[in-house]
Amino acid sequence: MLTEGIDYQEKNASTVVWAAVKMLLAIAVKHDYDIVLIDIATFFLYGDLDEEVYMEFPVRWAENGRSPPEFVWLLKKGVYGWPAASNGAQKKLKSVLTADKRFKQLTSDDCIFTSANSSSDGYCSTGSHVDDLFTIGDAKGIRLLTETLEKEFKIKTIADPTSITGVQLARNREKKWAKLHLTDYTEKMLEDEQMLNSHPVGVPIDAGTAKAVMLLPQDDHSPESIKLFQGLLGKLMWLCCRTRPDLTYVVNLFSRFVRCASMKHYNYLRDRPLRYLNGTRD
Numbered sequence: 001m002l003t004e005g006i007d008y009q010e011k012n013a014s015t016v017v018w019a020a021v022k023m024l025l026a027i028a029v030k031h032d033y034d035i036v037l038i039d040i041a042t043f044f045l046y047g048d049l050d051e052e053v054y055m056e057f058p059v060r061w062a063e064n065g066r067s068p069p070e071f072v073w074l075l076k077k078g079v080y081g082w083p084a085a086s087n088g089a090q091k092k093l094k095s096v097l098t099a100d101k102r103f104k105q106l107t108s109d110d111c112i113f114t115s116a117n118s119s120s121d122g123y124c125s126t127g128s129h130v131d132d133l134f135t136i137g138d139a140k141g142i143r144l145l146t147e148t149l150e151k152e153f154k155i156k157t158i159a160d161p162t163s164i165t166g167v168q169l170a171r172n173r174e175k176k177w178a179k180l181h182l183t184d185y186t187e188k189m190l191e192d193e194q195m196l197n198s199h200p201v202g203v204p205i206d207a208g209t210a211k212a213v214m215l216l217p218q219d220d221h222s223p224e225s226i227k228l229f230q231g232l233l234g235k236l237m238w239l240c241c242r243t244r245p246d247l248t249y250v251v252n253l254f255s256r257f258v259r260c261a262s263m264k265h266y267n268y269l270r271d272r273p274l275r276y277l278n279g280t281r282d
Helices: 013-031 059-061 085-098 139-149 183-192 207-214 223-242 245-257 264-279
Strands: 034-040 054-056 072-074 101-105 112-115 123-129 132-137 153-157 167-172 179-180
Touching: 013 034, 013 132, 013 179, 072 183, 085 101, 085 112, 085 139, 112 139, 123 139, 132 139, 132 223, 139 153, 183 223, 183 264, 207 245, 207 264, 223 245, 223 264, 245 264
Parallel strands: none
Antiparallel strands: 034 132, 034 153, 054 072, 101 112, 112 123, 123 132, 167 179
């Protein structure tokens, strides 16, 4: 059970997905499995409908006389823009993978599918994130997965991917290690904030800075200062949620001022946390 213990009521979907990715990656490193990223083209269009769904004709069709204005379409499959399209596509994925019982869905995380008969079919586990499948396994197990998917979907496979949904992946199979990181994202953020040449520090915040931030007046803000502050804080939140839990205290502290941030708040957020990141980019 790869993500047993995760409270789905408290954790958002993104956190759950990354818990699964990290666990699959750890298993791949420990057992020296291959890593493959599988993309399903036009994924939302594969979903079967459980009810009758109608949609209006596109405006451009009605305007050129290709359909009477009072006509509507009866959909036969899911379509982009339909609120339940992602759910329908996921149900289709489950039915395809479990049809012949060679893959099973985990009870602890219904986005994870693993080979049911690893002794005869090889080993393979895959985690779905929208239309991307982060997959680990031996050659036989991965081949079984791709052949199963190709029965219904048009797929694209990337062996030994260097990024997973925007997060970089580095791996050394000889030394048996791998890591997820956001070096390029961090460097771009430092460049945007003109902090690439800043002097690095050892911790993202200290007690004196935290106290000074808490004592700042909260009535000196402007639309410009709030926009700058929220933009930078959002970037730090992305880092924190993906690969940098060491920024959790910084994000939590500065989030208190997200609606009243002055330029002083912004400068404090820009200073020590970014100098810390400058010394720990990778």
